[in-house]
Amino acid sequence: MLESIVALPGDEIEIRRKEGKELVIGPGLRKDNQNTIVSMKCGLLKKKENFFWLESHQKRYVPSRNEYVIGIAVTKSAETIKIDIGSSEYASLSFLAFENATKRNKPNVEIGDLLYCRVLTGNKDMEPELVCIDAAGKASGLGVLKDGFMFKINLELARRLLSGSNQFLRELSKNIPPFEITIGMNGRIWIKTSSCKQTIFLFQAINQYSNVSESDTENFIKNLLKDYSDWE
Amino acid sequence: MKSKVNLSSNVLQMKFMKRTAVEKQEELALEEQKHQIDNEHWYLDVDTEKKVATSGCSVIVEPSYTVFDGIGFGRMSFNGFNPQVEKIMKQINGEVEEKDDKEEKEIDDEEMAEHYSSSLGNTIGKKLGKRFFKMPQQPKAKRLAT
Numbered sequence: 001m002l003e004s005i006v007a008l009p010g011d012e013i014e015i016r017r018k019e020g021k022e023l024v025i026g027p028g029l030r031k032d033n034q035n036t037i038v039s040m041k042c043g044l045l046k047k048k049e050n051f052f053w054l055e056s057h058q059k060r061y062v063p064s065r066n067e068y069v070i071g072i073a074v075t076k077s078a079e080t081i082k083i084d085i086g087s088s089e090y091a092s093l094s095f096l097a098f099e100n101a102t103k104r105n106k107p108n109v110e111i112g113d114l115l116y117c118r119v120l121t122g123n124k125d126m127e128p129e130l131v132c133i134d135a136a137g138k139a140s141g142l143g144v145l146k147d148g149f150m151f152k153i154n155l156e157l158a159r160r161l162l163s164g165s166n167q168f169l170r171e172l173s174k175n176i177p178p179f180e181i182t183i184g185m186n187g188r189i190w191i192k193t194s195s196c197k198q199t200i201f202l203f204q205a206i207n208q209y210s211n212v213s214e215s216d217t218e219n220f221i222k223n224l225l226k227d228y229s230d231w232e
Numbered sequence: 233m234k235s236k237v238n239l240s241s242n243v244l245q246m247k248f249m250k251r252t253a254v255e256k257q258e259e260l261a262l263e264e265q266k267h268q269i270d271n272e273h274w275y276l277d278v279d280t281e282k283k284v285a286t287s288g289c290s291v292i293v294e295p296s297y298t299v300f301d302g303i304g305f306g307r308m309s310f311n312g313f314n315p316q317v318e319k320i321m322k323q324i325n326g327e328v329e330e331k332d333d334k335e336e337k338e339i340d341d342e343e344m345a346e347h348y349s350s351s352l353g354n355t356i357g358k359k360l361g362k363r364f365f366k367m368p369q370q371p372k373a374k375r376l377a378t
Binding site: 177 | 290291292293294295296297298299300301302303304305306307308309310311312313314316317320
C-alpha cells in the first residue's frame with residue numbers, strides 16, 4: 001500500500017508505470033494534453049495495482065454508469081418518473097424499466113416514494129437515466145423501498161460502508177436484533193428495523209462512524225454496544 | 233414526392249433511345265461523385281505522427297468509484313429481517329451453499345427397493361390380473377338402441 005499522498009487541485013501527479021501495462025485513473029484525476037496526470041480535487045491519492053484514484057470528501061453526487069443509488073420520486077408523467085438522486089439534475093426512470101412492467105401494467109410508484117435503482121447512463125452532458133432491473137430483466141432487490149427511514153451522509157462514508165473489505169455493518173449486526181439497510185452511492189441510507197429505538201441507534205452509529213478509522217472499528221463497535229445495552 | 237418512372241434496360245438498348253441512355257449514365261456518375269464527397273466531408277485529416285506520439289502510454293479513464301474500491305450491492309439485510317434480500321446478497325457474494333443430498337432424502341434407496349419388491353405383487357399385479365379376466369364390453373350399437 002502506498003503511503004497516503006495529499007493532492008490539491010491542479011497538482012501534477014507523477015506515476016511511474018511499467019511498459020505495456022495500462023494505467024487506470026479514476027475520479028478526481030485527469031489526463032492532461034501533455035500526457036501528465038493532474039488532480040482535480042483535494043484528497044488522498046489511493047492506489048491498487050495499476051488503479052489510481054482520489055479519495056475525497058464530497059457531498060454532491062455525480063452519477064456514473066452502474067452505480068446503485070437511492071432516489072426520491074419527484075414528478076410522474078405518462079412514460080417516465082423524474083427522480084431526485086442528489087445530482088445536479090433530476091434523473092429519469094422509465095415505467096418500463098421495472099420487473100414485469102408492460103405498457104398496460106405499470107408499476108405502482110407514487111410521488112415521494114423511495115427507489116433503489118441503478119444508473120444506466122451517467123454523462124456530464126446528459127440527463128442521468130435509471131433502471132430498476134438487472135440485465136436479465138429481474139428486479140433483484142431494486143425498486144420501491146417501503147416504510148423505513150432515510151437519511152443523508154457524505155459520499156465518502158457511503159463508499160466506505162459499501163466497500164467489500166469493510167466489516168462494520170457485518171460485525172455490528174452480530175450483536176443487535178435483525179434489521180435491513182440500503183446504501184446508495186449518492187450518500188443516502190435507508191434503514192428499516194422493528195423498533196424505533198434501533199433505528200435511532202443505527203442512525204447515530206453510522207453518523208459517528210465517519211470519524212473512525214478502519215483500525216479503530218473493533219473498539220468503536222464495542223463502545224456502541226455498551227451504549228446500546230444501557231438504552232434497554 | 234413522386235418517384236421517377238424508369239425505362240427498362242431493353243428499351244434503353246434500342247437505337248433511338250441512345251441519347252437518353254447516355255444522359256442517364258452521366259447522371260448516375262454525378263450522383264456517385266456527390267455521395268463520395270459527402271462521405272469524405274466527415275473525415276478529419278489527423279496528423280499521423282502526432283497520433284503515434286500520444287499513444288505511447290495507454291491511460292484508461294474510469295468515472296465510477298465502483299471499479300476501484302470493490303464496491304458491492306447496497307441492499308443488505310441482517311439476521312433474517314428480509315430473507316429475499318439475504319438471498320440476493322448471498323448470490324452476489326458468490327456464497328452458493330451446496331445442498332446436502334443426504335439430508336434431503338427422506339426415504340433411503342434401499343428402503344424403497346425393499347418396499348416395492350414386496351408390494352408390487354399386491355398392487356400392480358392385481359391390476360394386471362383384473363384386466364386379463366375382464367368381461368368383454370357389450371357392443372355400443374346395442375346400448376344405443378335400447
